[in-house]
Structures are given as C-alpha cells and as structure tokens.
Amino acid sequence: MSAAGLDVGAERLDAPPRTGRRLQWWHWLVIALAGLFVLSVLEAVTGANDIVSSGAIAAAFGLAVPIALAGLGGLWSERAGVVNIGLEGMMILGTWGAAFAAVHWGAWAGIIGGIVGGLIGGLIHAIATVTFGVDHIVSGVALNIIGLGVAKYLSARFFANLPGGGPTQSPSLPDLPRLTIGGLSDGLKSVEDDNIFFVSQIAAVLRALCTDLSVLTLLAVVLFVATWWVLWRTAFGLRLRSCGESPVAAESLGVNVIRYKFLAVLMSGALAGLGGAFLSLVAAGIYRDGQTGGRGYIGLAAMIFGNWRPGGLLAGSTLFGYTDAIQLRAGTQTVHAFLLFVAVVLVAVGLWQVIRNHRLVQGIGAIIMGALVAVWYFTTDAVAGELTSTMPYVTTLLVLVFASQRLRMPAADGQVYRKGEGH
C-alpha cells in the first residue's frame, strides 16, 4: 500500500477552491454603485458637473454599444477557438450593408442589411480559418483590408448617384424608433436638477437609461443576455466553448467541431455587422468612409479586458464609451477633474495590492503613479487638448497594469484545428 500515492490523490481532491472568487451579478451592481459614488464625490469636490450628467451617460452608452457589439462578436468567435481580429472589417461591411438596405427599404431593413454585411465578412473568415486552416491572424488582417476596400468600392458604385449621396457617403438614413418613458424621464430630470448629492447622480444614470433609447440599444442588451445564456447555460454553448478549450476532446466526444466553429464565426460576423449598423443608422444617421475609426479593435480589446466573458466585456466597453464620451463632451475641464479620480483609484488599487495581495512591486508602482497623477492635477488647471483623446486608452492601460489580472483566454484559441486531428 503506497501512502504517498494516496496522499497525492487526496491532495488533488482537497485542493483548495480557486482563490479568485467568482463575481456574482450583485457584486457588479455594488461595484457600479461604488464607482458612481466616487464619481459623485468627484463632482462635488471639483465642481466639474458633467462627470455624471444624464447627457454624459447617454453619450457613453451611445459610444459603448458599437464597441460592445463588436466585442460580443469577438467573444463568440474566440470562445469557439477562432481569433477574430477581422472585426473591424466585418464592422465596416456592416456599416455599408445597413446604409444600403436602409436607403432602399427603410430603417428596419437596415438592421438586417448590417447583419448580412457582417455575416459575409464572417463567412470569409470562417471559410479561410475553419475550412482551409489559414492562420487566424493572417485571415483577420486580410479581412480588415478587404472590408475597407470593398465598402469604398460599393459606396462609390451605389451611393454616388443617389440624391444627397456621394462616393464616400450615403444619403442621410432614416432613423430607427427611439423610446422614452415619458413620466419617468421627466420625474428623474427634476431629481437630477435638484442637485442632491449622489441621489441626483443615480437619477442621471436612470434617466439616461429611459430617455431616447434606440431600439438597437435594447436589442444589444438582449443579445448580451442571450449570449450569456446560450454559451453558459445550454448544451449547445458548452459544446461550442469546448471547441475553444480542447477541440480534440470535444471531437472525441462526438461534437462536430468544424460545424460549431463555423457557426460561431458566422455569429461573430453578424454581431460585428450589427455594431456597424448601429454606427451608421443610430449614432451617425449616415454612412461615411472610415467612420468605424478602429472601433472593431477597441471591441476586441474590451473583450480581452473582460476576460472573454459577457459581463466583463460590457464593463470594458462601458469604460471605453464613458471615458470617450466625457473627453469628447466637456473636454479639458472634465478630463482634468478626472485626473483626481484616476489618482484616487490608483492609490486604492496600490494599497489593496500591498495589504491584501502582498504584491509590493505592483502596489508601490500604482501608488507612485497615483501620486504623480495627483501632482499633475494640483499643479495644472486643464489637460492639454492633445492628451484628452488618449484618456480612454490610458485609463484602461492603468487599470489592466495595476489590477491583479487573471485573464484566461480559451485554451485552444487561435490554434488551427483540422478534423480528426486527435486520432
């Protein structure tokens, strides 16, 4: 009898549960409220009153939705093990498809048009990577270039002769219905205008959520919930994710890996296309060459930020959308006030790292950075205009560098899989 063997076995069985606690939905709510509280304090301290206004929050959602939809597309694809940096290209195809359909058959058809445009991009990526085993990065980069070129060609071909259109832009597009819950919105406005500490800020957020909301935004929310449910609560989703973790094991258990991957990439294209449709139909009301402006890449980054999970992705895109909104709106003044926020967060994260996690290097690094930002805040009156537009990215980078990261991508993500490889 080998005691050692038993010990080993017992150790395995008793291995402590993962130290990283899984965050429940109410954790997120608490974090969101805490963040809002800090921002309210910031408003009170600095007097920059556009930090949490319903206008700023509404603008943040408007900027976050296309990023979130692109990221959701990335999530589907990468969960099935196919890296998708072609999101930008698919999104561009979506903007054109949506504009074309909306011009000819109305705004609702525009949604379908955007999905079809993205779907075509997804189809190319799926055929290249899944069927023919082309390297995912190569195919994705190619798709970005193809998407750009094709959309340029198509808009010159189909929009140039329409009234109000041109070779680089569509005629103005019909708008999708927007929803406002009348009584609630007005009631919240009066609360927001009363300027009660923290209460007004909550009212501002709620008001942004029930005022002038595009149906496409609602659709995006539904898609997020649906994605979570399908991928994490159904047998279909488990099989799809197993293709991203270990396709060999999945196939040995009878999962048709190729089919699942193909479907996931198609879904990915459709979602990215929908993000493009939001951009041209809702955010801009017009198609223009180059209007995606790299949002597909930001979506990909938001997905990685969110640890390949819908909740995290949503938080990531909101962070991008919010910081972008406030830098675009009030510019230098609000961004300057925001420096104080960044300083406080950095110091808090640093203390947390030192005290709870005993990570001296990261912790002290964060505290020093925080102190430097604070010095910057107190010695200046405004942030130079040249720097304000970098704020979304700097904020994210700082969060990622100094927060403890437990990012884990799907184990077989990015690997080319050929049918029957495991035999």
Add this chain to the structure above:
Amino acid sequence: MRQTMKAAAAISAAALALTACGGSSSDTASGSKSSGGASGAAKVKVGMAYDVGGRGDQSFNDAAAAGLDKAKSELGVETKEASAVNGENEAAREERLQQLVDAGYTHVVAVGFAYAPSVGKVAKANPDAHFAIVDDASDDSKGDNVAQLTFAEQEGSYLVGAAAALKSKTGNVGFVGGVNTPLINKFEAGFVAGAKAANPKIKVQSKYLTQPPDFSGFADPAKGKTAAEGMFQAGADVVYHAAGGSGGGVFDAAKAANKMAIGVDSDQAKTAKEGVRDVIITSMIKKVDVSVYDFIKSGTEGKDLTGNKIYDLKAGGVDYSTTGGKIDDIKSKLDTYKQDIISGKIKVPATVG
C-alpha cells in the same frame, strides 16, 4: 505565458492591420475627356488629386470639383481626377501626382494640405509641369512651378463668430474642429475673436474630435454629435463646426436640442441633408472653386500662377452665407465688421490664444 504572448501577438497584429490599411493605395481615378474647345486651351490638361473624401463629399472636395467643372465647360480643358484614401502614406500621394504628370497632364491641382511634401517633391522632379496646392503655403510645397492657394479662413470665421455671439441668447457658443491641425486652428482663432468682438463676455467652448495623425475626426459624425451635444447641454446655443463630414453630427445634435449651428466651406444650409437645414443660421464659405478656376484660367492664358496666392475677405475668397434669412437682422452689423477687416481696421489672429 503563452496566452500573454498570443494576446500580445493579436494586439500587435491589430496595429499592423491599421498601418496596413494605411499603406494600401487604391486610386479611384475617373478619366473624362472633352474635346478641346476654346483655342489655346488644347495644351492645358488638368489633373486633379483630391483629398480624402473625393468628389461628392458635399464639402471641401466638391468645392474644388466645382471649380474644375467650371473650367472644363468654360475653358474646354481636358481633365482627370483621382482620390486619396484615408490614412495613406506619403509615397501613395507622390505616386498619384507623378502618374498624372506621366499621363500628360500639364497642370496638376492637389487638394488639401496633406499633399504639401509630395507637391514639393514632384514639382521639383517635373519642372515643366505646373502645380497648385490648395490650403498650404509651407516651405514643403514651395517651388518655381507651384501655386499655393490659401484662404484667410480666420477672417470668414471671425464674421460667423460675431454672428454666433449676436444670435446667442445664453452668451455661450461652441466650436467643433475635426482634427487639431494648424489649418483648423485658424477657423477656431477667427471664430473666438469674432465672438469676443461682438460680445466681450461670451463663453466659447472648443473641442477637436481627434489629434493628428488620426484624421478620422473629419469623417466621424457620431463623435461630432457627441461633442456638440455636450456643448448644448453645457449651455451653448450656437455651435460652429470645421469638421468636414463629422459636421453632419453637429447639425443632428443642434436639431435634436432645438438650437443653432453654423456650417463651413460651402453654403451648408443648401447642401446639408434636408431635415437639418433650418438649424443652420449661416455658413463660413471658402471659395475653393474660385481659386481652382483662377489657377486653370491663368494656365490657359499662358500666365501661370506661382507662389502663394491668398484668398481673403478682400479678394472675395471667404465670406458668410445668408441662406434661410436667419441672420438678416444682424447683417448690417456683420457687414460693418467685414468692411473693417477689408480696410485693415480689424486684424484677425490666425492662431489661438
């Protein structure tokens, strides 16, 4: 570790893709021939290289195209057009100009300051051809066979700035610039100066959508809308834009907020989409068409323009529009400012602050 490496690979590839997009050059050249009608004009063949956006952008490039069209119908010159691609590199622009020269075009018009270094180079290499560059007077594009066609945008912007301040009830106006470049700074400087002249206590909010080398600020209506919304919600009631295609978003925001907007480059109360025209109280007009036509005409007369030619208020190169009758009540005041600028009584600054 492997995961980190892969993530890094993905990100760097994304960066690569961005630059790759920039490198691709797919010229959309549309040739058009017309039989040389007027005498003497047969020798002048005009090649036109547009900025990003090209013909049909309902703004800057279209103004240049209008000048070309006029020259074509009135002077009977032969023309060829080529468009730039968003984010392309220097070599692509040089190549485009050189191709026009090689194809036998004697007069090449480069639309936009982005062409400055390429015009300088190609002009040196082809001393027999004539070049014009719109919106640049730097040393980069200087040459014996180069006409630098520039505008006193600050003077036109001064007038619409004064109009904004006179029309504002809140004493708060806004400026949305597409990309933070010296050219767009001229618009802002003039606008601020004009607004302050009409109302010394005016508050002016300014915002640039992107910073160079990111030129997407000229083609992102969503960002233009967000920026203008912020200004309106912060108390502004008139917003002026110099943001090319992003300006559509500014008009949308003005319409939604039931406030006023000011257009740029062409009379946008005529060219913007129908639904928003009524919020555009005036536009700062920049007569790019006149400058292009002048250049071509001088060529057909054998007196080719060279050096820097400034189209200012005095020369009728910039102006404000009155379409819609929204500023009829303050027109006399604006015309006083106009006369003062022309006579030199008012000096409009070309840089901010």
